[in-house]
Amino acid sequence: MSETQKTATLTDWQSLCDSLTTDPALFSEVRLAVESPLRYLERFRARLALRGITTPEGVSPWLALVDWLDENDRLVELDEDTSSEDLVDYLSTLPVVAGSGANLRPVAAQDVHLAYSVPRANVLLAPHYWTLLHLDTETASYPLALVSTEAAPRITALAAAVGHSARTIDESDAEDAARSGLTGYSYPLAQAAPVQTGPRPGNVGLRILGFIVDALLLYGVILGGVWLGITINGSNSGGLIPTVMLIVAVAYVAGLAVVVGRTGQSLGLLIVGLKVVKADSAAAPGFASALGRGALLFFAPFAIWLVVLIVTTLVDPRGRGLHDKAAGTFVAYARGANAVR
Structure with missing residues (x-):
């Protein structure tokens, strides 16, 4: 030793x-x-x-x-x-x-x-x-x-x-x-891919746009759940609305975590051409990481929290905000052509 x-x-x-x-x-x-x-x-x-x-x-x-x-x-x-x-x-x-x-x-x-x-x-x-x-x-x-x-x-x-x-x-x-006389190749590697150094962090502007799409979808689902609750319970549904909103939001984020965990993409990220990956392997993040990341993004109680996430994303070399660091993820371009040369 x-x-x-x-x-x-x-x-x-x-x-x-x-x-x-x-x-x-x-x-x-x-x-x-x-x-x-x-x-x-x-x-x-x-x-x-x-x-x-x-x-x-x-x-x-x-x-x-x-x-x-x-x-x-x-x-x-x-x-x-x-x-x-x-x-x-x-x-x-x-x-x-x-x-x-x-x-x-x-x-x-x-x-x-x-x-x-x-x-x-x-x-x-x-x-x-x-x-x-x-x-x-x-x-x-x-x-x-x-x-x-x-x-x-x-x-x-x-x-x-x-x-x-x-x-x-x-x-x-x-x-x-x-x-040493060992055998090599007698033919060139056809269509050799350029050597790259890893996935290129996604543009922050695109990330914000993707988040807005996902947030609008979330609020649309919440409003749909509230409308359904009011339709069913009529004038007696006032005290039920907060509960319905919470249940629908939790169900949405959990469902989104299943999709993002398996594919790395929500609808918003798919539209802007980005994906969430594991920071250590560039693989899909898995349900637990996607759920934790989604909860930090969508259940932020104050607008200042979103500002903190954006600022920490901007100052990190790989664009990893506090939510990404907590979940062990980062956001990259979805296509290999956008990897760093």
């Missing part, structure tokens, strides 16, 4: 885990490996046995991180002699790759080494905001983690801070492979 690994703090590990995912379960397992290797061994004995680890001394928070990413479909662990054809097959099993629509078939070639095929895969993944990072375990295995392209540089730096290597496989690796 290096000196850097020995002096790495839980704060360093938490920062790394938070850059990889918003799921707290990753840091929970890494922390257990740091604080109590014996308990980690007892809990994950079967997992560790696959790596030949049978004693607490063999427990590593880095391997805990790699194993969690593997079990949660954010990593593929290959052998160095895996062909690019196998690489494509393994990556295609990851839900985020399958859901992104990325076509990795141009990478596939039976006898091409990973040093050539991984950079080519990253070119094709870039428009979908994903990057493969090699997490060096100092073994014969070849773990490739699928991370947000925008977060990749930070993950690399944080991995170094805890004494490990997480890096992109680049042209220098291909040059080393060529000098």
